[in-house]
Amino acid sequence: MEATLTFYGAAGTVTGSKTLFEYAGKKVLIDCGLFQGLKNLRLQNWADFPIKASAIDAVILTHAHLDHCGYLPKLVREGFSGPIHCTPPTADLTKIILEDSAKIQEEEADRANRYGYTSHAEAKPLYTVDNVKQTLPLLVRHEFSEWVLLDNEIKFQMHNAGHILGSALVELKFGEQTIVFTGDLGTYHPLLLNPPKHLKRADYIETESTYGDRLHPEREAIEELKEAVLKADSKNGVLIIPTFAVERAQEIIYLLTLLKYQDLIPEIPVFLDSPMGANATEVFLNHPGWHTLGEKRCKEMCHNIIIVKDIQQSKSILNSNSPKIVLAGSGMVSGGRVLHYLANHISNPETTVLLAGFQAEGTRGRQLQEGVHEIKFFGQWHSVKAEIIQTAGLSAHADQNDIMKWLGQFDKTTKKVFINHGEPMASHSLKLKIKDVLNLESQVVESGTTYSLE
Ligand SMILES: [Zn+2]
Numbered sequence: 001m002e003a004t005l006t007f008y009g010a011a012g013t014v015t016g017s018k019t020l021f022e023y024a025g026k027k028v029l030i031d032c033g034l035f036q037g038l039k040n041l042r043l044q045n046w047a048d049f050p051i052k053a054s055a056i057d058a059v060i061l062t063h064a065h066l067d068h069c070g071y072l073p074k075l076v077r078e079g080f081s082g083p084i085h086c087t088p089p090t091a092d093l094t095k096i097i098l099e100d101s102a103k104i105q106e107e108e109a110d111r112a113n114r115y116g117y118t119s120h121a122e123a124k125p126l127y128t129v130d131n132v133k134q135t136l137p138l139l140v141r142h143e144f145s146e147w148v149l150l151d152n153e154i155k156f157q158m159h160n161a162g163h164i165l166g167s168a169l170v171e172l173k174f175g176e177q178t179i180v181f182t183g184d185l186g187t188y189h190p191l192l193l194n195p196p197k198h199l200k201r202a203d204y205i206e207t208e209s210t211y212g213d214r215l216h217p218e219r220e221a222i223e224e225l226k227e228a229v230l231k232a233d234s235k236n237g238v239l240i241i242p243t244f245a246v247e248r249a250q251e252i253i254y255l256l257t258l259l260k261y262q263d264l265i266p267e268i269p270v271f272l273d274s275p276m277g278a279n280a281t282e283v284f285l286n287h288p289g290w291h292t293l294g295e296k297r298c299k300e301m302c303h304n305i306i307i308v309k310d311i312q313q314s315k316s317i318l319n320s321n322s323p324k325i326v327l328a329g330s331g332m333v334s335g336g337r338v339l340h341y342l343a344n345h346i347s348n349p350e351t352t353v354l355l356a357g358f359q360a361e362g363t364r365g366r367q368l369q370e371g372v373h374e375i376k377f378f379g380q381w382h383s384v385k386a387e388i389i390q391t392a393g394l395s396a397h398a399d400q401n402d403i404m405k406w407l408g409q410f411d412k413t414t415k416k417v418f419i420n421h422g423e424p425m426a427s428h429s430l431k432l433k434i435k436d437v438l439n440l441e442s443q444v445v446e447s448g449t450t451y452s453l454e
Contacts, residue, residue: 062183089166162186
């Protein structure tokens with residue numbers, strides 16, 4: 001019996017992860033993500049799924065990032081009704097992320113219809129909150145190292161990937177063979193998680209390659225954060241940190257708590273003004289066994305921040321100039337409450353803005369990173385007088401050394417490594433490295449192409 005892999009996303013790019021595994025008449029989709037970023041990619045979300053959604057038997061979800069789970073409600077609307085297997089934290093985070101995504105889709109369609117900037121008769125959301133409601137009951141929770149039978153010939157188990165809370169590597173057995181999918185692979189020094197699990201054997205491996213051609217800088221995130229806080233304090237100003245809601249917000253809260261306990265930063269109030277960030281923090285509290293913080297430290301950490309409850313509280317914080325640290329979404333300044341803070345404070349030289357993550361092309365975060373002197377939002381130009389700082393020390397993705405170290409733990413029986421989830425440069429550099437160092441055959445995958453596992 002032949003097994004095949006077909007890549008319907010994250011081939012030549014880092015978003016839209018969807019890998020179809022077929023064997024013995026079964027179709028299993030590994031991840032079901034949205035395309036994000038550049039417009040020609042985003043348009044692909046609107047095309048019909050290339051195969052009949054109702055013909056897919058099951059989905060295995062590696063983690064809750066939108067580019068891995070964000071297409072699920074559309075797949076369900078198109079007729080998928082099978083189980084979506086994932087870890088318990090992934091199920092909880094997926095709920096938060098999909099509900100937010102559907103809300104944004106509905107609001108955007110609404111705005112397009114109201115202001116008439118659509119070429120269609122009526123703009124429709126990619127999917128709705130109702131579609132998400134139909135999707136969530138399909139989530140099936142599994143612990144790490146629990147074998148899940150998909151039929152007599154196919155079973156899988158999940159292991160820690162060290163990328164975000166609940167993220168998993170998938171070890172799938174079909175007949176006598178094994179394939180391992182990385183999903184997104186974490187670094188060997190994640191702040192709040194354990195590093196990725198080492199597995200011994202795999203006939204095939206599918207690996208991501210986001211940083212396949214790069215190494216993370218040696219700078220420590222805690223040092224960078226300390227400097228930013230001290231800088232803001234010396235100016236008696238506001239420190240604004242545009243924040244990704246899942247993992248990054250919790251990492252920063254954790255680091256701020258450490259700095260405070262060690263008396264390395266002064267007493268400044270810290271506000272988390274991100275409903276999604278607050279919900280994701282709750283998921284950390286509800287799953288103490290899934291991160292390295294433990295229950296006690298996790299609770300302590302939450303006592304050190306003020307979670308903004310409503311718009312009224314948000315407004316009063318916004319309008320005051322007293323020194324404070326504000327974490328607010330979105331992480332790349334493309335929307336969310338952080339815009340209100342920037343509107344009030346970005347033209348003030350006493351303000352400091354800390355960009356705490358990757359800033360994609362075409363986002364306001366990238367513009368700020370590149371040093372623009374003015375920036376547009378809410379229909380107005382704002383002059384940028386605030387000091388802009390970028391952290392380099394926080395990353396949820398393995399760099400080239402991490403990927404090579406993780407691949408190097410397998411015995412040398414692997415027949416082929418499939419490289420996905422990377423820009424072409426990153427994937428091809430990794431391919432060369434895999435050949436040179438491990439002497440393994442590998443394949444940089446192409447979108448829509450089917451590869452056979454002989
Ligand atoms: Zn991810």
